[in-house]
Amino acid sequence: MVTATGAALDAAGVERARSVAAQVPDPEVPVLSIDDLGILRDVTARDGAVHVTITPTYSGCPAVQTIRDDVVQRLHEAGFPDVVVRTTLTPAWTTDWMSEDGRRKLREYGIAPPQRVPGGPVPLTLSLRCPRCGSPRTRELSRFGSTACKSLWVCGDCREPFDHFKDH
Structure with a gap:
C-alpha cells in the first residue's frame, strides 16, 4: 500500500493501523474496545487503503455504523488517509472472541461477563455472581x-440491579 505521501505501508504500518483500530471504544459499553469485544477481525493493506473487517455482536446491532465511523476517524487522525471498513456476519460473533x-x-464496570465455554454448548444460566458484591x-x-x-x-x-453480557 502507498500512503498519501507516497510512502509504502509495510508490515509495521499495518500493525500500527491495527493498534489504532483496536483502541476504538464500543459505543454501548465504552469501557471496552472493539478489540476487547473481539469484533475487530482483521486489518490489512491493499489497493492503496487500510482495510478493516469487523463482525458485530449480532446482525441487528445499532452500534455498527458508529463503530465504522469511529474506526475511519481514528485511522484518519493517525495519518491513514484511505480506509475501508467492511462488516462481515460470517462466522457469527461469539463471546468466545x-x-x-x-x-x-466488564466485571469492574458492573456488568456480569459472559461465561467462557470453549468448544462446548452455551450453558443455561440459572444464576450469576453479582459483579458488585460477588453473591x-x-x-x-x-x-x-x-x-x-x-x-x-x-x-x-x-x-x-446489573447487566449481564449475554452468552452467544
Whole structure:
C-alpha cells in the first residue's frame, strides 16, 4: 500500500493501523474496545487503503455504523488517509472472541461477563455472581437490558440491579 505521501505501508504500518483500530471504544459499553469485544477481525493493506473487517455482536446491532465511523476517524487522525471498513456476519460473533481483559473490564464496570465455554454448548444460566458484591444469589429480571446484547439481573443480597453480557 502507498500512503498519501507516497510512502509504502509495510508490515509495521499495518500493525500500527491495527493498534489504532483496536483502541476504538464500543459505543454501548465504552469501557471496552472493539478489540476487547473481539469484533475487530482483521486489518490489512491493499489497493492503496487500510482495510478493516469487523463482525458485530449480532446482525441487528445499532452500534455498527458508529463503530465504522469511529474506526475511519481514528485511522484518519493517525495519518491513514484511505480506509475501508467492511462488516462481515460470517462466522457469527461469539463471546468466545471476547478477551480475558475485556471480561475483567466488564466485571469492574458492573456488568456480569459472559461465561467462557470453549468448544462446548452455551450453558443455561440459572444464576450469576453479582459483579458488585460477588453473591451468587441473583436472578434475571428481564431477558433484555439496556441493549439487546445484555440482560437485566438483580442481586438478592446487595439488591443492586446489573447487566449481564449475554452468552452467544
